[in-house]
Amino acid sequence: MAKSRLYEIQQTSGAVFKPSGGWEMARSYGNSVLEHQAVRKKAGLIDQSHRGKLRLKGKDRIDFLHGMVTNDIKILTPETGLYAVFTNDKAKMLSDARIYCLPDALWVDLEPEVTGKIQKHLDKYTLASDVVIENLTDAFGLLSIYGPSSHEIMTQLIGSEPPIKEHSTITFSMDGISILAARNEITGELGYDLYIPIDRMATTWDGLLQIGEPYGLRPVGLDALDSLRIEAGIPRYGIDMDESNFPMEAGLEKRAISYTKGCYIGQETIARADAQGRMNKKLMGLELSFKPAPTIGQVILAPRASSDAQERVIGTITSAIESPTLGKVLAMGYLHRDFAEPGKDVIIEKRPAKVVALPFYTRSY
Numbered sequence: 001m002a003k004s005r006l007y008e009i010q011q012t013s014g015a016v017f018k019p020s021g022g023w024e025m026a027r028s029y030g031n032s033v034l035e036h037q038a039v040r041k042k043a044g045l046i047d048q049s050h051r052g053k054l055r056l057k058g059k060d061r062i063d064f065l066h067g068m069v070t071n072d073i074k075i076l077t078p079e080t081g082l083y084a085v086f087t088n089d090k091a092k093m094l095s096d097a098r099i100y101c102l103p104d105a106l107w108v109d110l111e112p113e114v115t116g117k118i119q120k121h122l123d124k125y126t127l128a129s130d131v132v133i134e135n136l137t138d139a140f141g142l143l144s145i146y147g148p149s150s151h152e153i154m155t156q157l158i159g160s161e162p163p164i165k166e167h168s169t170i171t172f173s174m175d176g177i178s179i180l181a182a183r184n185e186i187t188g189e190l191g192y193d194l195y196i197p198i199d200r201m202a203t204t205w206d207g208l209l210q211i212g213e214p215y216g217l218r219p220v221g222l223d224a225l226d227s228l229r230i231e232a233g234i235p236r237y238g239i240d241m242d243e244s245n246f247p248m249e250a251g252l253e254k255r256a257i258s259y260t261k262g263c264y265i266g267q268e269t270i271a272r273a274d275a276q277g278r279m280n281k282k283l284m285g286l287e288l289s290f291k292p293a294p295t296i297g298q299v300i301l302a303p304r305a306s307s308d309a310q311e312r313v314i315g316t317i318t319s320a321i322e323s324p325t326l327g328k329v330l331a332m333g334y335l336h337r338d339f340a341e342p343g344k345d346v347i348i349e350k351r352p353a354k355v356v357a358l359p360f361y362t363r364s365y
């Protein structure tokens with residue numbers, strides 16, 4: 001199992017580790033609730049070096065990737081980016097991705113579990129194109145600064161105003177090394193992902209904590225990151241969506257799909273579904289009136305019309321937490337279209353729950 005270049009440093013700081021995508025990564029530094037609250041109130045530094053990093057080069061890279069994903073790659077200019085989905089010919093999701101446009105390349109950020117799959121998927125279509133695909137997962141680490149103070153920390157770090165628009169990027173120098181920074185809102189807070197040459201990870205980690213100390217920056221593990229993204233209503237590929245789902249079922253139609261970009265793999269099915277106007281199921285939020293949080297895969301039932309009526313399964317739980325911010329149990333799950341509306345009552349573990357819109361939490365800037 002691979003380890004982050006920061007494994008020993010994090011271990012000294014009290015980190016507890018867990019497997020994630022074939023890597024052993026820091027899950028917490030002793031108290032994931034306090035780490036969660038640090039991101040909501042000030043800022044957290046999270047090691048996500050296990051995430052996949054593909055770089056596409058060559059003169060055909062834009063046209064090539066444009067035909068592989070659901071969003072409009074051709075609108076990108078250097079220092080901009082977007083969120084998109086790779087779909088198969090039946091429009092089912094192979095992966096989601098954050099895609100950034102650099103002056104001479106496209107940078108694709110992926111969940112660690114799907115990096116090899118997506119690289120093979122892309123390789124199948126490169127024969128007639130001038131495109132070179134490089135897997136840089138082992139060559140670059142990824143450190144993320146999330147929280148209300150992240151803007152001030154980044155301003156101190158780069159010496160100028162950092163990018164504000166989500167997925168926008170900036171390349172800057174720190175201690176003589178070039179770092180790519182990209183805006184990311186996965187926690188519901190301001191945030192930045194920093195892609196760093198792997199041999200400079202340790203010095204960058206220490207430097208960031210030193211710069212961020214006056215702003216409350218502290219190390220945060222993946223458990224807190226997961227609870228933060230659930231509160232922010234962000235589905236994660238491999239947990240809340242997979243190859244059985246259409247992007248629209250996961251609520252990604254506004255974030256990840258262009259309906260005017262033209263042809264790509266799966267486009268005809270997505271256009272047809274858009275014309276029909278609805279999916280058979282939809283990922284929704286759920287507020288529960290009991291603890292503990294339900295387990296992943298727990299079935300969701302319709303309320304019985306009468307005491308002798310049969311139970312009707314209308315969905316399943318994909319993510320659930322006891323929310324540190326809101327003080328209640330929250331879950332995400334797929335619901336039959338008849339129940340995929342805020343305000344609907346459902347039953348989970350024989351107790352009532354309420355369907356709500358996502359996100360659960362958002363901060364206005």
